[in-house]
Amino acid sequence: MTEIREQTPGTEASGRHETAIAVLRQKFSDRVHTGLSTREQHGHTTTWIENQPPDAVIFPNTTEEVAEIVKICRAYKTPVIAFGTGTSLEGHLNAPLGGVCLDFANMKKILSVNVDDLDCTVEAGVTRKELNTYLRDTGLFFTVDPGADASLGGMAATRASGTNAVRYGTMRDVVINVRAVMADGTEFRSGSRARKTSAGYDLTHLLIGSEGTLGIITELTVRLQGIPESILSAVCSFDTLKGACQSVIEATQLGLNPARIELLDPLQIRACNAYSNLTLAEKPTLFLEFHGTNEGSREEAELFAEIAAGNGGGDYEWARDQEDRNRLWAARHDAYWAARALVPGADCCSGDVCVPISRLTECVEETRLDIENSGIIATIVGHVGDGNFHVLPLFDAKNPSELEAVQNLFDRMVTRAQSMEGTCTGEHGIGSGKTKYLRAEYGAGVEIMRSIKRALDPDNLLNPGKIFETGPGA
C-alpha cells in the first residue's frame, strides 16, 4: 500500500502550494515567511537526514487561525507541518512534499493554572522552562524534562519523556487533555479536566505521539506536581554494568521510587572528567535523585546505598543542599557537551531504544561491543529506570563511510532492542528516520495505524512522510 505520494517540486503540486501560500499571505500578510533561511531553519532536526524545507513558514496566533490555515491548505491539498522549537531528533519536521510549516512561537499563553487541581492549561508554544519559570511561586512544577527546552505541544506530539519519567511519567502520563485542529479544520478538545475518565475513546492518547500526522495540538492541559519537601541527589559507581542495573531492579522491587536514575558508561565518565575537570572513577555510574519528605528521601537514599553495596557499588555520595547536589550531578548535566568535546568539531546525533529493564545489561553491553567493533567513537547515556538508553556517536556526517557505519550501528541497536521485547524508540519518536522499523514492532498493527490515518486525514496533508514508510512496497 502506498499512501505517501512522492511529488517533485516544480510540478502541479508545487503550483497548488504556491496558490495556497498566496491565499495565506492575503490573510496573514507578514506572518507568512518564504525566505530560504527561515524555511531551512524549519526543515531540519538534529539528525543525519537531509534538510527538506517547507514552501513557507507561518506564525499563527490562535487556535482559530490554525483551523483557518488548515482549511486553506486543505483546499489546495498542501501539506501542513506543526513546529514547536525544532528540537526533535528523527527528522520530524522535514517537508518531503513541501507545504506550510506552522511555527507556534506566537502561541505562548499560559491560559490557567489550577493550583488546587495541580494542573494548568497552556498554548502549544509554551516551553517547559517557560512554564516552570511561570510556576515558580506556586510550589508546583511541570515534571517532564527531555533535556532540550522543547515546547509542550511538540513534547506531546512526540510523546517525549526524559530524566524524571521513572517517577512522574512521560507526556503520555501527564497530559490530561489536548485541544487540536484536525485535517478537515475541525477543532475540538479531547477531554475534560477530570483526573480520570472512562467516557469514550481515548483521543488524548491517540494524538499524543502521533507526530502531527493526525491533528495539530494547539493547547494542552497537563498535570503538575507539588515540589517535594526534600530532594536528595546521589552518585554511585559500579564495578560492572550488571551491578548498576541489578541495583535499580532490586530498588524498584522494594517499592523505592527515585525521581531520576541515570546511567553514564565509562567512556562518557571519561568525557565528563575531561570536560568538567572531575575525578570520577571511569566505571558504569548511576546518578540518582530522591524526592519525598525529609525522612522518607533520606531513608530511600540509604536503602539504595545498601542495595548498591550488595551489587559491587562503591563511592556512594549523596547530598541534600542545592549546591552540593549540583556538584554531584555536574557530570550528568553536561554529558552531551562533554561527549561532543571528545572529538572536537565532530557531528553528533543521538539514537535511542528502550527495553525491559531485565534485558538492559545485555542490551547495553552488546551495544558497547558493537560500538567498539564499528570503529566509531560513541558514549552511552541511559534513563536506566525505564530501560531507555541513548548512543551518542561522534563522527563526520560528510564522510560517507562514517555515516554508513553510524547508520548500521543504529540499525543493529534497534534490531537488538526489538529482539529483546523492546521498542525502536523510547522517547525520540519515528519521524522520518525510523519508519522502516515500525512493521517489525507492530506487525498488523501498522495497518490499523494506517486505517486510522486514512480515516482522519484522507488526503495525507498532516506532516506527510512521517511514521509510515513511503514509496513502492510500503
Added chain:
Amino acid sequence: MTEIREQTPGTEASGRHETAIAVLRQKFSDRVHTGLSTREQHGHTTTWIENQPPDAVIFPNTTEEVAEIVKICRAYKTPVIAFGTGTSLEGHLNAPLGGVCLDFANMKKILSVNVDDLDCTVEAGVTRKELNTYLRDTGLFFTVDPGADASLGGMAATRASGTNAVRYGTMRDVVINVRAVMADGTEFRSGSRARKTSAGYDLTHLLIGSEGTLGIITELTVRLQGIPESILSAVCSFDTLKGACQSVIEATQLGLNPARIELLDPLQIRACNAYSNLTLAEKPTLFLEFHGTNEGSREEAELFAEIAAGNGGGDYEWARDQEDRNRLWAARHDAYWAARALVPGADCCSGDVCVPISRLTECVEETRLDIENSGIIATIVGHVGDGNFHVLPLFDAKNPSELEAVQNLFDRMVTRAQSMEGTCTGEHGIGSGKTKYLRAEYGAGVEIMRSIKRALDPDNLLNPGKIFETGPGA
C-alpha cells in the same frame, strides 16, 4: 448520522445469526450455549437497563479461536460481544442486536511473570484476585482494585480504576500492551514490553476503554508494583465536607502521595455503624492508606494529621498492624453492603462522575441536596483523591416513579459534573447507559470517535449499541 441499525428479532438478521451459530457449533460443539438462562446471565449488568440476551454464548480457549469466531461472525454480519465477569455497571454487555457473546472464563492462563521488570502477561479472563493470589510469593502486586473481582480484559476494555488509582493509576496507566482481535479477524499486539515508547500511534490506549467496540482484548501485559515495606491506614472525620476535600488538596500540593483516599458521607457512615456495629461520628469521613518505607509512611501519616487538624478534622486514628488496619477500614470495605442494608430488599445501582478536585466539595454538596429533594435514599462514596464519587440509590426498580426519580438524579449529577469541567463517568464507562452524555463532553470529538469506529469496524459488529447513541438523529 445513524450507525447502529436497529434490527428486529425474527428477521433476516436473526436468520443470519442462526446460521453463524450453526457454523460455530460445528467447530466448537458443546462450548456453544444457547439455553435461555445462560444467555440471560450474559445479557445484563448491574443497572436498570433491561436484559438483552445474545443469541449464543461461546467459550473460546485461545486467541486463535477468538479470531476464528470473529471471522465466522463477520461472514454472517453477526455481532460479537466480549464478556469477562459481567460486573460492569452501565449495560456494557447487553445484546440489543443479538449476536454471539464470547465468555473468557476458559482463558485464565498467566503466561509470564517478569519479577525483574515488574510486569506480567495474562490471558484476558484472569481476574485481579486470581492474579494477586498467584503473585503472593513474588513480593509484587497488581494495583488496580475496582471492588468487584473483575477480569483484567474487562477492566482494560472499560478503563477501570478504583481505590488505589490515586497513587498507582488506572488501567490506562498500568497496561503496557494488549493482544487483540479486530473486527476483520486480524490479531495483533499493540506494543512491546518496554516501559515507554514513542513509536507510532498509541493503539494500546485506543483499545483501553473502547468497551469491546474496536477490538477484543485476549491478552494483556500489565505493570506490577513491589509490595511496600510499610502500609499505614488512617481514618479521620471532618466537621465539613469542605474540610475533608481541602485536606486532600493541601496534602497533594505538599507532594504527599497516599495510596488510597476514600470519602464516606454522613449517611453512609450511619449505614456502616448500623451494619458493622461501629460508633463512628456521622460526619464526612476520610479513609486513607499510606505506602512507603517505615519512616516515610509514618511521616506522611503525621503530616496528613497536621493538615487535617487545620481543616476541622478530628478523631485521627492510624495503624500499621494488619488487624488494626482492617478494623479501621471495616466501614469502607463493607460500604456497599451497609448501604444496601439501609433499605432491606431494595434495588441498588451505582452512578459515578469525576470532577477536578477543586470542584468536588461543591459537586458533592449539590448532589447531596439534590438527593434529599428527590425523595430517594442514597449514600455517597468517593475516590476523593481523583475527584471521583459514586451515588448509591436504594429504590424499587419496578416502581416507575422511583425509577424515574433515580434516572433524573443521575441525569442532573452528570450535567452538574460536566458543567464543572468534569466527566460523565470516572470509571464505570459509557456502555448503553450513558451514550446520551458523550456529545456534551466531546463535541466534535464524537465524530472523530465515530470515524475511527467506522474505519476499524465498518459493519458495526463489535459490541454494537455501546458508547454511541443509536436511532434517528444520532
